[in-house]
Amino acid sequence: MQNQTPFIHNHQLNVIKKQANFLLKTLRSVADRKVLATVRDTAVGKAMDAFEELTAEQKKLLERLADQEEAQHVQDYLDSLEPYLVPFPEVTAKQAQKLFPKVKKLKLPDLERLDYAHTTYLRWVDHATNRLFIVYENQDQFVGIEGRITPTNKKGFCMFCNRHQELGFFNVKLKGSSPENLSSIGQYICMDDEACNHSITDTAPLEKFLSSAGK
Incomplete structure (x- = not known):
């Protein structure tokens, strides 16, 4: 065996x-x-x-x-x-809320029903606000970023999975930016959460973006 x-x-x-x-x-x-x-x-x-x-x-x-x-x-x-398969670590609602403390009414997907085995990074959209939330495990710790995603209604190559997909522009405000000095980082990524996870073959671009967005 x-x-x-x-x-x-x-x-x-x-x-x-x-x-x-x-x-x-x-x-x-x-x-x-x-x-x-x-x-x-x-x-x-x-x-x-x-x-x-x-x-x-x-x-x-x-x-x-x-x-x-x-x-x-x-x-x-x-x-x-x-x-x-090594599954993505299961995330609880409490853990997710800790990652996004400034979001008072955090809308979550059904965390218990997610296909963790086929997940490289967890992401979901609050359609009421067009906010995209991303959770990733890095060195045994969860990291989370959120920002506005705007549909482009065009197809192109996703920065995370490098496949030709329907794209949205994901814009994240950088930590430490003030109303007087707003700074942000943005990239074109898949609109389809599942398609991106089923296509991603290299985590380096995702990790680089998360690192830059977390600064």
Whole structure:
């Protein structure tokens, strides 16, 4: 029996899924065995690059991606990775309120029903005020930022997940700014919370924005 210690974070699973789709497209369009062998090696290599370190057993698990031949086999393989997912830590209403102390009537999503296993960062919108709230875990601590999100009604590349999505402009007032000296930071990001979490493959842009917004 394999050791099912979780080691795959959501953004790393998204990398594996991306490589699995790349492999499937190649299988449908290429017959040359040498080309297929190269693509299989490339897909596994890029999947492994998403991790800083891997045990021999974890490497074997990722290498199994190269063995898949059909769409259903690939899906079965991806399903088999679910027990290895490291979920986003569950957030309580009390913890969320502490992150946003200036918001007196904080409207929260149903925190108990969120799909934490497939979440890289928690986000929700208070549609009454067009405020977007983001919660992220950094070094075993939750960080939270909030700001106004304005729909652009245009598609473009999201700063967080780098996918072509319907964008909004997220504007965050920087800490320490006063009415006389307002300063803010903004970026174009996905309007769709779920799509962003299902697409993000690198947490660096998100972490950089959170760091800048928290200053």
